[in-house]
Amino acid sequence: MARITFTDIGQSYDKNPDQETWALKPISMELESGKSYALVGPSGCGKTTILNIISGIVTPHQGRISFDDVDMTKVPTAKRNVALVFQFPTIYKSMTVEENLAFPLVCRKWEATKIKARVGEIAEQIGISHKLNRSANKLGADEKQLISLGRGLVRDDVTALLMDEPLTVIDPQLKFELRKRIKQIIAGKDITVVYVTHDQYEAMTFADELLVMSLGKLVQRGTPEDLFERPNSKYVGNFIGSPAMNFFKAEVVDGFAKIGDYSLAVSPDLKKHSDRHLEFGIRPEHITVQDGTGENVVAAEFIGHDDLGSTRILNCRFGGSVIKVKVARSFQIPQAGRINIKLPKANLLAYRDGLQVL
DSSP: OOOEEEEEEEEOTTOOSOGGGOSEEEEEEEEOTTOEEEEEOSTTSSHHHHHHHHHTSSOOSEEEEEETTEEOTTOOGGGSOEEEEOSSOOOOTTSBHHHHHHHHHHHTTOOHHHHHHHHHHHHHHHTOGGGTTSBGGGSOHHHHHHHHHHHHHSSSOOOEEEEESTTTTSOHHHHHHHHHHHHHHHHTSOSEEEEEESOHHHHHHHOSEEEEEETTEEEEEEOHHHHHHOOSBHHHHHHSSSSOOEEEEEEEETTEEEETTEEEEOOGGGGGOSOOEEEEEEOGGGOEEESSOOTTEEEEEEEEEEEOSSEEEEEEEETTEEEEEEEETTSOOOOSEEEEEEOOGGGOEEEETTEEOO
8 A cells, every 4th residue: 555645747749848837736625544545637637647646647847746655756657656547447358357457467486386276366356356257358338447457466566556537438337336346345445545537426325535636626525415415616516416506606695695686694604704795505406395484584586497317407597597406216206386495504505716715
């Protein structure tokens, strides 16, 4: 296992001195030993660049990367003791499953008896021990990806497991099961895991901590709960969660957010804030439909709904914005017209220029 530290790491593939054009803006961070991390964000945001710098495939334009305080910045991949699982399964088609799993150990000149025992152990963990004698080329994409994972884990000296969108080519019906199996496999390993994906659900169900990227910058890191409950920017509020966070503009007066004829109770700390015109965000999951009145209960116009199968999304117009409310499948859809919804004070977050105020 290894504690991975980035110290002012930045990457520019064309060596442009203007940092705004860099693939990875200068970043300093630490990834704790033994934890799993997911790098999330849209294509081109810097996720794979970070992974390639950790693996040694890319030498950063500036800064220092270290494993347990040992400088690894210019150490080649072969000497970093990292395991790589790529987007497309990498297997040796002419070999059996057993030979594929054994290959890293054969290259390190392990004894044959130790290789057989270790391969058997890993094959059992990834659930393909009954296919060891089959040609790896005849397996499905999900099983081939398990072989790639197993080949990375078969070594006993791996300090970090790096996975670059490993489920992209997997059938959607198999993704959930494979993701669960991978998580179970690495749970018993004392290694640092870094997982790259653009899928927020993969990230939130897999990792201990998420690192959200945008345009080469790390914009927020935290547990899935942290990012869902307290996104530090509108970008994170929109990226994490489905549907995305609701946002609407309001004027803050004496600790209340005024929207038309309504005054919503918000954090008392906003009384000290000099900027009275802010945006407020609230998750669709935090809004409820009310029969009567009460604190932060407002009348909105119900304009339709979206059926997501297990849940439904009510679309309501309030304060010039469309507010989405997530309800259970059993919820009785109202007729078009007025509907009372509650925007709980504890879940209303304030933003200015796209960034959280408090």
